[in-house]
Every structure is written in C-alpha cells, then in structure tokens.
Amino acid sequence: MSNPLDLPEILGLIASYLSIKDIRTCVRVQKSWRSTFEPLLWHTFIYPSSTKQKPKLVLVRQNAEHIRSLVIDRTEPTYLATVFRSCRQLEEIIVRCHFSELGRPSAAKDTMWSCFQEMVRENRNLRAIVLERTSDFGYRPLPRHRLLQALQACSKLEVLQTAECQFNSNLSQSYFQAISPNVKRLSSVLDSFQGFKVPRNLVFPNVRHLDLRNAKMPSRTQLFWIGCFPNLESLTWELDRSVPTTRFCQLLSGCSQLKALGLVIPNGADAMTEALAVAPPLERLLLGGSGFKFPSFQTLKRHALTVKEIDLQYLWNVTSALVQEILCLCPNLESITAEDLNYRDIVKGPWACRNLRKFDVGISVDRGSMNAEQLHTLNQYVYRRLAELKNLQCLSICNNGCGWEGSVYSLNRMMKVSSNAGFEQLQALKDLRLFSCKLAFDETLIIDEGEQLVQWMINHWKRLEVVEITLKVSNHDYANLNPMRRKLRRMLRARDIQVIDSKKSAEYTCDFAGDFEDDNIEVRM
Structure with missing residues (x-):
C-alpha cells in the first residue's frame, strides 16, 4: 500500500492548514512533494517582494498559471508589463502605487497600463480588484476609460475598491456599468467625482458592503447614492453638517439587514446618538474620530448583546469607565479598540466578553497614587484578567496617548511589562x-x-507572527541599550517573527481579529 503522504490530494489538504513558512519547508523535503507545494508559494505574487531580489521573469512566466492574487506596491514598467501579460488565472488584483512614483508619462508606462487593462479583460474569473493611489491610471483620460471598459468584462467581479481616483461626468456611465451584477463590496475612498450624476432609477440589489469615506462628491448626492443600495449589510461613511441628520436616520432605519456601521461624525455627538438609536442591532461599530457623549453611550447599549467588534479609537470623550462597562456588557464581543482603560476601572467588575480575539486598548496606571505593594497586586490582577481571554490572537496593551514619547511621564502611565509584574501569566x-x-x-x-x-x-x-515593541532609541539617555535592541531583533527574526517599530505603529493595522463580513470575500489590504 502506498504512503498516504505521497497522494497529491492528501498533501493538498495538509497544505491548506500550513503557513507560507511551513510550505517552504515542505518544498525541501523531497522531490515528489515539490510539485504539490511549490505552486502554493506562487498563489500570491507581491511586487516588490520582501526579499531583496525580485523573481526572474522566466520564473514568473513558468509559474504564472499558479498566481491567483497579484499585489503591486511599486511601478516598474518593463518588468510589470511582462507580469501583466503572463497572468491569466487571477482572482484578485491589488494596486498600491504611491504618488512619488508617478513621474512623467512615458511610452513604457503607457505600455504597462495597456497590458494591465488587457490583463483585467482576459481574467474572466477575477473576483476582486483594488486600486489605491492610482493616479498612474489618470495621467490622461484614455487609460481610465479603457480600464473601466475592461472592468465591464469581469462578470464575476465581487469586490471593487478604488481610492484617490478621479472620475469626471463623462466616465460616470462607464463607472456604473463596471459595477457588475455580482459586485457585493463597493468602496470609493477619497475618490473625486466631478459632475457626477446618479440616475434616478439606479438600484444595486446585490451590493452588501459600501464604503464612501471622504468621497469628493456633494453630500446630498452621496446620501441619494446610498439609497441605491437597499440590501446593505455594512456601511462606512462620513456624515458632515450639510447632511440632514433626520434624512440619514430615515435611510438607516430602512436598512433592515445592516450588521456593520462605520461612521465619522466630527463634532456630531447628537447625530451619533440619533443614528445608534434607529439602526438595527449591529455586530460591528467603527466610530473612530466621531463626536461621542454619554447619551451616545446609552443608545449604544441597544447593541450590547449583538456587537462583535467595536472601534472607539480617537474618541476622546470615551472614558476608561465607559470602556470597562462595554467589556462588562457585551458577551459576544470579539474585537475592541479604544484609547484608555485604567487599572482602577478594570478591578470594578468581571468582563463578560470571554471570546475576545482582538484587544487593542491602552491600559494605564497612576503609579504615583499607590505604593509598591498596591501596584504589584494590581499588575498581577490585570495580567490574570488578560490571561482569561484565551482566544486572543491580537493583544495590544499600550497606546501612543499616555504621554510624550520616551518621557518619564509616559512610562509612569504605561502597564509594566515584566515577569515580576505577572507577565508570564x-x-x-x-x-x-x-x-x-x-x-x-x-x-x-x-x-x-x-x-x-x-x-x-x-x-x-508558538503562533506568534508580529511583535510591536520599542527597538529604536526613544531617549538619548538609553543609547547604551542599542546592542541589546539589535540582539532582540535578531532573536525574533530568526524565528520569522516580524518586528514592528512602535514609532511606525500609526501606519500598521492590527487585523488579526478576523473579518465579520460574510460572503467569503477575502481581500488582503
């Protein structure tokens, strides 16, 4: 009887549970395994890759049939034109080019984007396309128009996300036609719509997730456009003062299937209160940067039994006591992000949310108001409370708002990370x-x-992938610690653990809590 591990079907099943690191190891085990595991290394092609050398084009051509997800972080016209010509089995395309890379139009760039548009047209199984910072497409009108025409050929497209793109009135019709009947997630962030007109009879019944953050379009037009999506399950939008709150709340109350709401309402605590009062029971609440007062919290309690994710970052009116009450009231909570949770509030009652997967809250302590014994007891208690959250995948216990970076005041406000304090719990x-x-x-x-x-x-x-700690000098008095910092970085990297410098934390998104939006659509951003 043959060894079950020699059967491609068994190996393929095993591979579905392995990380990229493990798959690389399996490729080296024996030749018979290589044919099964090596194609999986090409499933997602990222350019430029994290390695110093880019793959040779001959290898790209040989393995293009295995590439399902293409991620472009930088433009290199000649190289990418070949990549675009080779990929014909794609399911996902993500373009993240920075403005600094635009430069002047050139024949090579024109060829590259022509190949890109042809690639979009030819990949009939394309399910997701994400365009960020894509003024490369818009240095003249023709490429944008051709790109939108190419999107119309993607009948299986389920995700269309654009950012910082420009669409004039002549492109409006093509943009609407690009939203195929199968599109379920539509995102337009910081896009500019000049002379954009929404037809009166336009309806998109299959769109479930809509993101219109900072879209450059009259607010009332945006409001009318939101009304074209009757079956929304998630909505992310910035509500400015020119929009009648009553009209928006009427629209919101009609979204009976809504499960996720992301609102930015600057200086609009009353509008937030009204919106939370009329919305159906929600699972996700992303309210970062909005106005928020005690009445808003009272209406938020309506969603306590259903909410799974809540983001209260940059809501300075949200006190530590309110964060503690949320943890005590929401039994199904899986993810929480907030600025501050003080030791003295943590001890006031047990947390109801034992299924948390993401805890991103700055835990603070007033060390000057207690003696060493009291501080030790509280440290032990807080670590014991965190240890009870056994399903955690992401744990962040310090924010950047505790004080000036590297100052004594800042350190005195932060939770102590030490074995003596109870960290090993x-x-x-x-x-x-x-x-x-x-x-x-x-x-x-x-x-x-x-x-x-x-x-x-x-x-x-054993499953640790990312550590975010200070491994760069934050105070000149601690420069003698540099050799140790370098040693710790080497220790972590030797185990393939990514090290994020805390000074770059604002650019890093902790998304290990999972995606509460359904439809099995996965877009890695």
Whole structure:
C-alpha cells in the first residue's frame, strides 16, 4: 500500500492548514512533494517582494498559471508589463502605487497600463480588484476609460475598491456599468467625482458592503447614492453638517439587514446618538474620530448583546469607565479598540466578553497614587484578567496617548511589562499572533529583562507572527541599550517573527481579529 503522504490530494489538504513558512519547508523535503507545494508559494505574487531580489521573469512566466492574487506596491514598467501579460488565472488584483512614483508619462508606462487593462479583460474569473493611489491610471483620460471598459468584462467581479481616483461626468456611465451584477463590496475612498450624476432609477440589489469615506462628491448626492443600495449589510461613511441628520436616520432605519456601521461624525455627538438609536442591532461599530457623549453611550447599549467588534479609537470623550462597562456588557464581543482603560476601572467588575480575539486598548496606571505593594497586586490582577481571554490572537496593551514619547511621564502611565509584574501569566494565550506593548518595552530594557521576555515569548507563543515593541532609541539617555535592541531583533527574526517599530505603529493595522463580513470575500489590504 502506498504512503498516504505521497497522494497529491492528501498533501493538498495538509497544505491548506500550513503557513507560507511551513510550505517552504515542505518544498525541501523531497522531490515528489515539490510539485504539490511549490505552486502554493506562487498563489500570491507581491511586487516588490520582501526579499531583496525580485523573481526572474522566466520564473514568473513558468509559474504564472499558479498566481491567483497579484499585489503591486511599486511601478516598474518593463518588468510589470511582462507580469501583466503572463497572468491569466487571477482572482484578485491589488494596486498600491504611491504618488512619488508617478513621474512623467512615458511610452513604457503607457505600455504597462495597456497590458494591465488587457490583463483585467482576459481574467474572466477575477473576483476582486483594488486600486489605491492610482493616479498612474489618470495621467490622461484614455487609460481610465479603457480600464473601466475592461472592468465591464469581469462578470464575476465581487469586490471593487478604488481610492484617490478621479472620475469626471463623462466616465460616470462607464463607472456604473463596471459595477457588475455580482459586485457585493463597493468602496470609493477619497475618490473625486466631478459632475457626477446618479440616475434616478439606479438600484444595486446585490451590493452588501459600501464604503464612501471622504468621497469628493456633494453630500446630498452621496446620501441619494446610498439609497441605491437597499440590501446593505455594512456601511462606512462620513456624515458632515450639510447632511440632514433626520434624512440619514430615515435611510438607516430602512436598512433592515445592516450588521456593520462605520461612521465619522466630527463634532456630531447628537447625530451619533440619533443614528445608534434607529439602526438595527449591529455586530460591528467603527466610530473612530466621531463626536461621542454619554447619551451616545446609552443608545449604544441597544447593541450590547449583538456587537462583535467595536472601534472607539480617537474618541476622546470615551472614558476608561465607559470602556470597562462595554467589556462588562457585551458577551459576544470579539474585537475592541479604544484609547484608555485604567487599572482602577478594570478591578470594578468581571468582563463578560470571554471570546475576545482582538484587544487593542491602552491600559494605564497612576503609579504615583499607590505604593509598591498596591501596584504589584494590581499588575498581577490585570495580567490574570488578560490571561482569561484565551482566544486572543491580537493583544495590544499600550497606546501612543499616555504621554510624550520616551518621557518619564509616559512610562509612569504605561502597564509594566515584566515577569515580576505577572507577565508570564499570559502563557495561557496559545493562539496569540500579534503582541504590542510599544514604548512600555523601554522600561523592560532598562531593568534588563528584555532578552528574558523575548525568549519567553518565543518559547510560549508558538503562533506568534508580529511583535510591536520599542527597538529604536526613544531617549538619548538609553543609547547604551542599542546592542541589546539589535540582539532582540535578531532573536525574533530568526524565528520569522516580524518586528514592528512602535514609532511606525500609526501606519500598521492590527487585523488579526478576523473579518465579520460574510460572503467569503477575502481581500488582503
């Protein structure tokens, strides 16, 4: 009887549970495995890759049939034109080109984008296309028009996301036609619509997820456009003062299938209160940067039994006591993001949300108001409380708002990251993939526990992928710690653990909590 591990069907099933790192290892085991595992390494092609050398074009041509997801972070016309010509089995395209890369129009760029548009047209199984910072497409009108025409050929397109694109009135009709009947997720962030007109009888019954953040279009036109999507399950929008709150609330109350609401209402606490009062029971609430007062919190309680994700970042009126009450009231909560949760509030009651997968809350402590014994007891208690959240995948316990970066005041407000403080109780978090303590790690280095704790993380968190800690000098007085910082970075990288410098944390998104939007649409951003 043959070995089951020699059967491609068995190997393919095993591969579905493996990380890229594990797949690379399997490729090296034996030749018979290579034919099964190697194509999986090409499933997602990212340019430029994290490695220093880009794949040779001959390899790209040989393996293009295995590429299902194409991610472009930088333009290199000659190289990418060949990539675009070769890929004909794509299911997802993501373009993230920065403005600094635009330069002047050239024949090579024109050829590259012509190949891109042809690639879009030829990949009939394309399910998702994401265009970010894509003024490359718009240095003259023709490429944009041809691109929209190419999108119309994608009958299976389910995701269409654009950002910082420009659409004039002549392109409106082509844009609407590009939203195929199968599109379920539509995103237009910072797009400019000049002379954009929405036909009166326009309806998109299959769109479930709509994101119109900062779209450059009259607000009343946006409001009318939102009304064209009667079956929305998630809506993300910025509500400015020119939009009648009553009209928006009427529209919101009619969205009976709505499960997720992302609102930015600057200085609009009353509007937030009204919106939360009329919305159906929600699972996701993303309210970062909005006005928020106590009445808003009272209406938020309507959603306490259904909410799974809540983002209260940059809501300065949200107090530590309110964050604690949310943790106590929401039994199904899986993800929470907030600025501050103080030790003294944490001890007031048990948390109801034992299924949390993402905890991104700055835990603060007033060290000056308690003696050493009290502080030690509270440290132990808070770590014990966090250890109870055994399903956590993402744990961030320090924000950037505790004080000036690297200052004594900042360190005195942050949770202590130390074995003596009870940190090792977190060994219960077996599924942890991201850990962040940002600047609080400065103190860990000062008391000479950095190497010990990093080794502890490696030994106990076997699924750890990302660590966000201070490994760069934040204060000239600590420059003598540089050799240790470099050693810790090498230790983590040796285990393929990505190190995120805390100073870049604003650019990093912790998205390990999962996607609560259905339809099995996965777009990696």
